[in-house]
Amino acid sequence: MSASIPTNDHVLIQAARLGRRFGATWAVRDVSFTLARGDILGFLGPNGAGKSTTMQMLTGNLAPSEGGVKIAGIDLRENPKAAKAHVGYLPEIPPLYRDAVVDEYLRFCAGLHGVPGRRINDAVGLAKRRCGLEDVGRRLIGNLSKGFQQRVGIAQAIVHEPAVIILDEPTVGLDPIQIIEIRELIAELGRDHGVIVSTHILPEVQALCNRVQIIRRGELVFSARMDELERGSHARLTVRFASPADAGELAALAGVASVDGDGTDWLLSVNGDADSLAGEVAELAAERGWGLRELRPERASLEQLFVDLIVNEVARP
Amino acid sequence: MNPIWRIAGREWRALFLSPLAWVILAVSTFLSGWLFLSQVDVYLLLQPRLAGIEGAPGVTDLVVSPALGSVAIVLLLIAPLVTMRTLAEERRNGTLLLLRSAPVSSMQIVLGKYLGLLGFFTVLLALIALAPLSLLLAGSLDLGKLAAGLLGLWLASATFVAAGLFVSALTDHPGVAAIGGFGLLLLLWIVDLAATPGGAAAGGGVLAYLSLLTHVQGFLLGLVNTVDLAYFGLGIVLFLGLAVHRLEAQRLGG
Numbered sequence: 001m002s003a004s005i006p007t008n009d010h011v012l013i014q015a016a017r018l019g020r021r022f023g024a025t026w027a028v029r030d031v032s033f034t035l036a037r038g039d040i041l042g043f044l045g046p047n048g049a050g051k052s053t054t055m056q057m058l059t060g061n062l063a064p065s066e067g068g069v070k071i072a073g074i075d076l077r078e079n080p081k082a083a084k085a086h087v088g089y090l091p092e093i094p095p096l097y098r099d100a101v102v103d104e105y106l107r108f109c110a111g112l113h114g115v116p117g118r119r120i121n122d123a124v125g126l127a128k129r130r131c132g133l134e135d136v137g138r139r140l141i142g143n144l145s146k147g148f149q150q151r152v153g154i155a156q157a158i159v160h161e162p163a164v165i166i167l168d169e170p171t172v173g174l175d176p177i178q179i180i181e182i183r184e185l186i187a188e189l190g191r192d193h194g195v196i197v198s199t200h201i202l203p204e205v206q207a208l209c210n211r212v213q214i215i216r217r218g219e220l221v222f223s224a225r226m227d228e229l230e231r232g233s234h235a236r237l238t239v240r241f242a243s244p245a246d247a248g249e250l251a252a253l254a255g256v257a258s259v260d261g262d263g264t265d266w267l268l269s270v271n272g273d274a275d276s277l278a279g280e281v282a283e284l285a286a287e288r289g290w291g292l293r294e295l296r297p298e299r300a301s302l303e304q305l306f307v308d309l310i311v312n313e314v315a316r317p
Numbered sequence: 318m319n320p321i322w323r324i325a326g327r328e329w330r331a332l333f334l335s336p337l338a339w340v341i342l343a344v345s346t347f348l349s350g351w352l353f354l355s356q357v358d359v360y361l362l363l364q365p366r367l368a369g370i371e372g373a374p375g376v377t378d379l380v381v382s383p384a385l386g387s388v389a390i391v392l393l394l395i396a397p398l399v400t401m402r403t404l405a406e407e408r409r410n411g412t413l414l415l416l417r418s419a420p421v422s423s424m425q426i427v428l429g430k431y432l433g434l435l436g437f438f439t440v441l442l443a444l445i446a447l448a449p450l451s452l453l454l455a456g457s458l459d460l461g462k463l464a465a466g467l468l469g470l471w472l473a474s475a476t477f478v479a480a481g482l483f484v485s486a487l488t489d490h491p492g493v494a495a496i497g498g499f500g501l502l503l504l505l506w507i508v509d510l511a512a513t514p515g516g517a518a519a520g521g522g523v524l525a526y527l528s529l530l531t532h533v534q535g536f537l538l539g540l541v542n543t544v545d546l547a548y549f550g551l552g553i554v555l556f557l558g559l560a561v562h563r564l565e566a567q568r569l570g571g
Contacts, residue, residue, distance in 0.1 A: 059418045060417065060568075061418060061568065063568050080420070080422075084418060091411055092411075094411075095410070095411050095413075095414045096410075097327070097410075097412060100330075100331075104330075108327055109415065109419075111323045112415075112416070112419040112421060113419050114320075114420055156415070
């Protein structure tokens, strides 16, 4: 029952105009996106923006008020059991039975997700190895440290080898070493699954994801691939010359969106490929004899983008 | 293996991993033993006089049936304590998300929980049955009557558990679930109080009919009645159906 995904179709999640209303207020509205195999999608947003609500709709814990979800081509509303078999979900608070032993808990989860009895031990063994839980199999979950509990939560989400893995703030409350380990694990999972990671930690998205979506007050306001983002319109070029340069000539270069600065220090906003523009700036500086001292392309800062989208918007009434 | 059995197994294990279940087993076995003993005392007091009467009621009628009747009240009191944590705690700890995200329906969740709890009560009744069975060492019993009485208690417990499970589905606070369960069960037990005095009022008959007590009584007298069986069956289906409905409503509503 696990992982039998239609091979010709690599789209694992199709969310179409998802909306969820609590009373009169919309927690999430008009959210559409797709997730393919190999995607690690970072779902960004401030607290209370609707991340968890969206994840609960994707996992069948909340019925959408509007729109629908297809998982591996199966409609979640029409055929919830078949669709849910393809999903592994780690909620914000790991759903652990504190009175159970790790092995027993993972066996229960595997069985619950339809792993056939004879394959349960193998599935549990693999999940434990991936999450680094080999040594704590006989320990009581309630006695484990927070980091290990989080790992058990992740093991629970991957034990049935689901096509889609949805992790809601997987690194909250972990120490830096554990965070690195969990990130490595997620990157590994991203190779042959589709992964959605919700977080409000920006560097995490940069370190982990190949796609990013920003949700604000229940609406998707930004969606891009990380590599697009890096060479996209949000990059900047910091330039410093030995002698004063001419703003007009800098602005005339192809791909310059705006020029800021005076004399020797300049900040160019790039509209296009930052690397080729950097080359052109160097050539121009050599031609004019400005004496290039510093040329530093700034990779699209997600933080900048996030601040632009969220903070500025929030500040505006 | 069907997920219902997995959930039932998990529930059963969770019960026995907590001290609550063991304490409940100990206390209720002690209480029912005490009730039984006092009934035996009464019998010993009456025995000389009974000897002279022809066709006098036997041990089963004078000891076992009244004792089992009192045990029913003990069961009513402990049932909400056993059922209070099932769904309430599951919701409180966030583990309900685990069950809901799995390819399992709300009906399977409720049935699994129910069967796990029912297993506990079956064990409890088996322990309680040891007291009347011990009389076999000293004399003879009407085993048919005893079996009918135990069946009645088992059906009553099955109804208590279904009602408790439903109340537990309403809240995420085990204490609230326990008190709500008490209220509901006691109401079902004493609902006929409103009916007895006049007896003539049109509503009186209906209320008396609704009372759990009325329907347990038949079993204790050794009567296995289709009507009583249907009453318990309907009660169980009703409460479990309400619990399933409640779980679904939480997913849909807001």
